[in-house]
Amino acid sequence: MAIEGIDLIKAASYLGAGLAMGLGAIGPGLGEGMVGAKACEAIGKNPGEAGLLTRTMLVGQAVSESTGIYSLVIALLLLFVV
C-alpha cells in the first residue's frame, strides 16, 4: 500500500493518542492506589477522623489524577483537532 504524507500524519496522531492515554494512565492509577491504601491504613488506626481522612484522600487523588487528565486532553487533541 502506498503511503501519502497526510495519511502518515493521521496514522502517527492515532498511535500518539493511544500511547499518550495508555502510558499516561499507568502513573495516576498507581499513585491514586497508594493514596487509597494509606488512607485505609490511617482510617484503620484512627477511625474518629474518617471524614477528614477521606477528604484528604480525595484531594490528594484529584491532584494525582491531573496528569491522567492531561493525557486525556492530549489524546483528544490528537484524535479530533490535529
Place this chain on the structure above:
Amino acid sequence: MAIEIESWVKVAAFVGAGLSMGLGAIGAAIGEGFAAAKANAAISRNPGISGDIFKLMLVGQAVAETAAIFSLVIGIILLFSNYSTASIISMAALLGAGLCMGFGAIGSGVGSGYPAGEACKGVARQPEMRGRLTTNMLIGSAVSQTPAIFSMVVAFMLMFLNFSGAPLHPTSAALLGAGLATGLASIGSGLGSGLAAGASCEGSARQPLNVGNITVIMLVGQAVSQTPSIFGLLISFVLMFKTYPSSELLGASMALLSAGLCTGFGGIGPGVGNGMTAQSAVTWVARNVRQESVLMRSMLVGQAVSQSTAIYAMVISLALIFLI
C-alpha cells in the same frame, strides 16, 4: 530475496511462541520465588510443622505455575499447528496470540505467589488455622489467575477463529491490537488481586476470629482490581468481531492497533493501584474489624478514583475504533 507468505506465517507463529513462553515465564518464577522465600522464613520460625509448610508452599506454587503452563500450551500449539489459510491476517493473529498470553501471564504469576507466601507465614504463626488459610489462599490465587485465563481465551480465539473473509488491511492491525489489549491489561489486574489475597492470608493468621470479614473485603477488593482486565477483554472482543470496511490507509490500521495498546497500557496502573488499596483495607479490617463498613467505603471510593484513568483509556480506545 522473495519469501512466500506461508513462510511469513510460520515466522509469526514461531516468534509468537517464543514471546508467549519467554514473557509468560517471568511472572510465575517471581511469584514462586516469593512463596519459597516466605516458606523458608516460616520454617525457621516454627520448624516443628515444617512438613505442613512445605506442602502448603508446593500447593501455592502449583497455582502460581498455572499461568506459565498456559503460556507453554499456547507456545506449543503455535509451534506445531498447520495453518491452512496464509495471509497477513493470520500472521497478525498468531503474533497477537503469543503476545497476549505472554504479557497476560506476568501479573497472575507474580500475584498468585503473594497469597502462597503469606499463607506459609501464617501457618507458622497459627498452625491450627492451616485449613482455613489453605482455603483462603486457594480462593485468592484463583481470582488472581483470572486475568491469565482471559488472556488464554483471547489467544485461543485469535489462533482458531476464521478471519479469512475479512479485508486484509485494517483487520490485521485489529487482531494484533486485540492481543495486546487483554495481554497488557492483565498485568495490573493479576498483580493487584494477588496483593489483596496476600493481605487476607496474613490478616487471617493474625486475627483468626475475623476471617469471614477478611475474606469478604478481599473478594470485593479483588473484583474491583479485576475490572481493568475486563475492559481489556471487552476491547479485544470489539476489535475481533467488528467488521471493517477495506482500507489501504495506514491511519485506519494504526487507529485499531493504537486502541488495543491504549486500553492495554492504561489498565496496568489502575489494576495495581486498586490492588494496593484493597491490600491495605484488608490488612486493617483484620486488625480493626469494628470499622469494617468505614474501611469498605473508603476502599471503594479510593478505588473508584484510581479506576477513572482506566476508564479514560477505554473511552479513547472506543473513540479510536468507532469514531475514526
